[in-house]
Amino acid sequence: MPLSRPIALACAAVACLLAGCSGGRDDLVNVVFIGEPEEFEQTGLRLSPAAQHLRAATAxxxxxxxxxxxxxxxxxxxxxxxxxxxxxxxxxxxxxxxxxxxxxxxxxxxxxxxxxxxxxxxxxxxxxxxxxxxxxxxxxxxxxxxxxxxxxxxxxxxxxxxxxxxxxxxxGPMAATETEDGWLLQPRPPETRGLPEVPEWNERIRQVHVRALPARAAVDAFDAGEADLVLNGTLANLPLADVGALSRGTVRLDAALGLFGLRVRSGEGLLGDAARREALAMAIDRPQLLQPFNIGGWVPTTRIVAPGLPDDIGTIDERWSDLSPEARRTLAARRIAGWLGAEEGRTARVTLALPQGPGSDLLFSGLAEDFAAIGVALERADDPREADLVLVDRVARYGGARWFLNQFACDLRGGLCSPEADARVEEALSAQNPMVRSALYAEAEAELAASNVYIPIGAPIRWSLVRGGVEGFRENRWNIHPLLPLAMRPI
Structure with missing residues (x-):
């Protein structure tokens, strides 16, 4: 009879222990990115995480x-x-x-x-x-x-x-050869790149094979010892990361900096007014929303720009801090009820597009419960282009207010925007005084917050599975894990 998943994983883990659990070779590091194989393609301007890592290794x-x-x-x-x-x-x-x-x-x-x-x-x-x-x-x-x-x-x-x-x-520091299911990367000797020669270079390095798999297949490959490292985990697939006590790997979380919230795409009906969009933002119980994921150290926020950045002058606070959660929802429900009662036949309903995965299912359930508390029905949309709201789950490129503000620029056409916020960011381009620039960024954030075109929830979640013996992996706020350090043999 077919084995159940828990028993199969246990058997695979025991077999992995007996075999040394290195994918069968100690001269190769097997890396799996959660995603699809085509995500290694480097055409276009926005590279996927897999393509970013491949590009950084080769160029x-x-x-x-x-x-x-x-x-x-x-x-x-x-x-x-x-x-x-x-x-x-x-x-x-x-x-x-x-x-x-x-x-x-x-x-x-x-x-x-x-x-x-x-x-x-x-x-x-x-x-x-x-x-x-x-x-x-x-x-x-x-x-x-x-x-x-x-x-x-x-x-x-x-x-x-x-x-x-x-x-x-x-x-780049590595030469890449395409394989049937991914890419094989060979570290290039330093002297070929204009760097000092490293003694016994070939004895110190290993090849790295990278490929992409859907989230569950990536975790299964790790369980079976066919992958030494799994990268690009998000909240959408975080529940899959619990691979059991027999696994020799560990779940590693990056304290990522960036955006995690809901972008408003539709400006019609219920979402046609900033005060009603604010009602949705007020309804969310952020700490409780991510409680099912049991993420230690995750901090919710109602701000668009991450608090505490070097150019944060301290004039923007968390929103609604003077109201209890119950008071916020009472005010929000009143606004929704007022809109419903102003015209016969109205329904308070919004659609939300989320990536597929068990984490997204949990997130949707929590948001639907929060919105229902103020009289709004939340429905799942398959196509982001037709949804009223879309999830923004993006890691920052750098730790400045400008990155956060640029994500909502009107010329990027990602959803509703604030021309007033764009104007403040544009003014900052020519500002020589750092305090003036920071003040303009704060004004831009205030304009965006007042327009309620984005509903912040907190920082993005990024996780990896890392097997013991893999050198060169370090958590960092950019969720970038260069491939060359992974090729170094354990000392």
Missing amino acids: EGLVALDATGGVVPAVAERWVVTDDGLSYIFRLRNSRWSDGTQIEAEHVRDELRGILRRLRGTSLGRDLDKVSEVRAMTGRVVEIRLTSPLPDLLQILAQPELGLRRGGEGT
């Missing part, structure tokens, strides 16, 4: 992110920033393109200019709006000039989409 930018999420040298071996913060000057290391030609400043300048052109009209492109010029100063020196200081420029330049390529080929 470095001027700088890169290390395993802790910190900015480190890459194609640029060092840099200086002028005192006014308006010029970043990069010295390129002595390295070559994949075809063997020397990497020159003119090549880097042309590639960066092309990337900036292609990113126009995207949120990442808006993050780089302050770049006024990219110049090749000498053979190995590149300058980036800004219209006003951008303290997060290095963090933005480290994004995988800013990886430098020539003829579609990059100069």
